[in-house]
Amino acid sequence: MALYITSLNSGSNGNCYYVGNETDAIFIDAGISCRETEKRMRRLELSMDIVRAIFISHEHTDHIKGVAVLAKKYRLPVYITATTLQYAGLLLNDHVVMPLHGNSIINVGDLVVTAFPKLHDAADPHSFMVSHNNINIGVFTDIGFPCEQLKHHFQKCHAAFLETNYDEEMLEKGRYPYFLKNRIRGGKGHLSNTQALQVFKDHKPSFMTHLLLSHLSKDNNNPELVQNLFTEHANGTEIIVASRFAETAVYCVR
Template identity: 50%
Template sequence: MPVYFTSLNSGSNANCYYVSNGVTALLFDAGLSCRETEKRMQRLGLDIKQVKAIFISHEHSDHINGLEVLSKKHQLPVYVSEKTWNNTNLSVDVQLLKHFRKDEVVMIDELQVKCFSKSHDAADPFSFMISCQGVNVSVITDIGHACKNVIRYFQQSHAVFLESNYCETMLANGDYPYHLKRRVSSDEGHLSNEQALDVFLSYRTQQLQFLILSHLSKNNNTPQTVDALFQPHAGTTKVIVASRYEESELFSIDGITTAVRSTMLKKKKQQPDQNQLSLF
């Protein structure tokens, strides 16, 4: 049974990642509106009725903006650490609210989710490794540096959504105030392109089939910059840069061979939503 995964959106405007075994699906973060989440899933041929839960990494708005409506409309359980939840100021049906703890394994049908802590400027930030049929897909974004947890689960993964937030030169020469530059580049901020490449080169294994570079800064990075940096080193790993404006292709791994399937029609590049705010 293949494991399917895609980025519905990735960036400081909104984040939402999808993982499924074809029967049960999970969403990781809910930064998109409910309507936009439904629309992008529909374009990929995905049934939102298969989504059984939403996992929240941390309380920053680009990860939770669509959570209340999405959970209420589709009666989706929300898995989130208690400390993170207490910092959201959101309201979800108490019957749908589920708390996880550090290093806890949550089972949703045949999908196993390992919840592990990371370094970021939030109350209690987490990343996730989703496992099914021997395939591991990890969502590792919003990290200030590659801590031991990040390295451990990166090495176990067949596919990784890995943050590549900013170009160090662009950030240094950009117009951000000094305190914001320090925040972004700190050990509790975001991972730069160069740091992400170092993780890839230092810790990739032969089983890593997909590297989906995620959470790119609008002001301090470009997809072209990231792609040009990583592609010469890709080797047997398929390297993709996730968009902050549209869903990626739907990818799948069956544990033996790798298949890439696109269900999207060629279309004009979407323009940014003027209502979406850039944080970084």
């Protein structure tokens, strides 16, 4: 059975990634409103009825903005670390909060979700790999530096969402204040195009069919630039730039 993936939104204005099969699906983060999530799901002809859970990567607003309403309306469990919950300020009923720990493996219907720590300026941030029938989908965004765990999991992915947040020259010459530039590129901020491309070139498995370039900066990146950069090294992998304004198509990963 195949896995189906889409980015409902990707960027500092909201992040939400969908991974599912014919019967079970999950959201990784829910950083857009419930209403907007529903609207985009309908346009993609995806059903909220098979969404089984929400997994939270960290507490920043662009990853949690829609969580409380979605969880309440659809009675969805929310997998979140205790520390992230403490800092998130989410109003969640106790019965929907499910424990999440580093390097934990969680079964949600027929899906298997692996969580592992990442480098980001948040309380207890995690990345995820979602698996079914030996198909692996990685969700790797908001990463300050490509650590060994990221490389290890990337090598197993048939498809992945990989952060390409900023072009180094655009950031350096851009309007951001110096402290913010250093926060972004300082090892616990975001991945540059160059860093992400190195991960892709060095660790892409031969069976990777799709790569969704994610969490692009509005001010410090350019979708066409990063599309061309990765396409040059794609070697059969379809390269998609995830938008900060709309959902992507649904991609079937076999």
